[in-house]
Amino acid sequence: AVIATDPRVQNAQERLEHESRYRVKTKEGIGFEKLEGTRIAQEKLQLEDDAALAADEMASSIWKDNYRGRQMEFFARRDQIVNDFGLKFGKDKAGVNAAIDAYFSINGEDFKNLMTGGVDWDRFFAARDATLEGLSSTNLQLVKSYLRRYDTPTVTAFRKAQSDLDEYWAIEDLVWSRLRENEEFNPYLNLNDYLLNKSQSLADSGVPLEEVSRTLSRLDIVNKVTSMVSKLRNRYRLTHPDADALLGKWYGLSPVRPTKASLPGRG
Structure with a gap:
């Protein structure tokens, strides 16, 4: 003093x-x-x-x-x-520098949701996180600390919620993986890739751009996937109350209620 x-x-x-x-x-x-x-x-x-x-x-x-x-x-x-x-963020493009460069190179416009026309933010953030997978545990922690040094406590909680909900969001990919046994769908890794190919075919055949989304939404495969995913996600929420609570907090979903068919003793 x-x-x-x-x-x-x-x-x-x-x-x-x-x-x-x-x-x-x-x-x-x-x-x-x-x-x-x-x-x-x-x-x-x-x-x-x-x-x-x-x-x-x-x-x-x-x-x-x-x-x-x-x-x-x-x-x-x-x-x-x-x-x-x-x-300059480092002269070499190996290891940490390459990961950070790849992380910032992910473009939201490359992850359009063809049904809504907006950016599929979950796929965008998943793609960014995937750029860091090749790092060692030590370097991964260093990079995450750098990238997230301005995260607020609420943002940190939101990031954790996304990680905790990985299984829930992966249900659509699980459904699609089963449908890929069909020769028509086999070349496409996910529904969005299939729809991207379909939309290009529609555009090439002269369908107006404003009609493409409506046409895609009426495809049988879209209705089938939507129905299957909805049922499986509902079951998941019933058996994972913590995930159900996170979906309510961060996505505004109402708490899931058991249907009569899912109650004990019901068919």
Whole structure:
């Protein structure tokens, strides 16, 4: 306390702060400051949304849209800042640097949901996470710490919920894997890939773009997959109450209720 209040120490601190404030900054240094400033500003907005969500003043769907929107905005602004200021994140493109580069290269526009026309955010985030799978456990932790250093407690809880719901979301892929025994569907890894091929065929045959989605939604395979997935996910929720609670909290789904057919003693 004595040292901290010594006038000589205070004067030295003020001088250092003054020199730092007016020191000539490199173009790259300014770029990194802008990058960090963008994240800090977004963190402030995120905390405001978190408080609104906790107070039931914001729907979880709006919270998620805002969160994902900020993520996409940061990636877009990051690319612009990197280009404007010539930032370098490591000369080599191996290991950690390659993983981070691949992570930021994932484009939401490549994960369109052909039924809704919007971005399939779950597939987008899964694809980003997949870019980190080749890292060692130590490097994976380092990269995650770097990428998520501005995560708020609520965002951390949301990320964990996505991980806890992996099995639930994977049900559609499970259903599709069984349908791939059919020769028509075998070449496609998932329903969206199949629909992408169908939509291109429709467009090539002259079907107007605005009609494509409606045509796809009426396909028998879409109705079949939708029905099977709905039934299996309902059963999953009945046997996994924790997952059911997460779906209610983050996706606004009403708690699942047993049907008469699923009650003991019923056919």
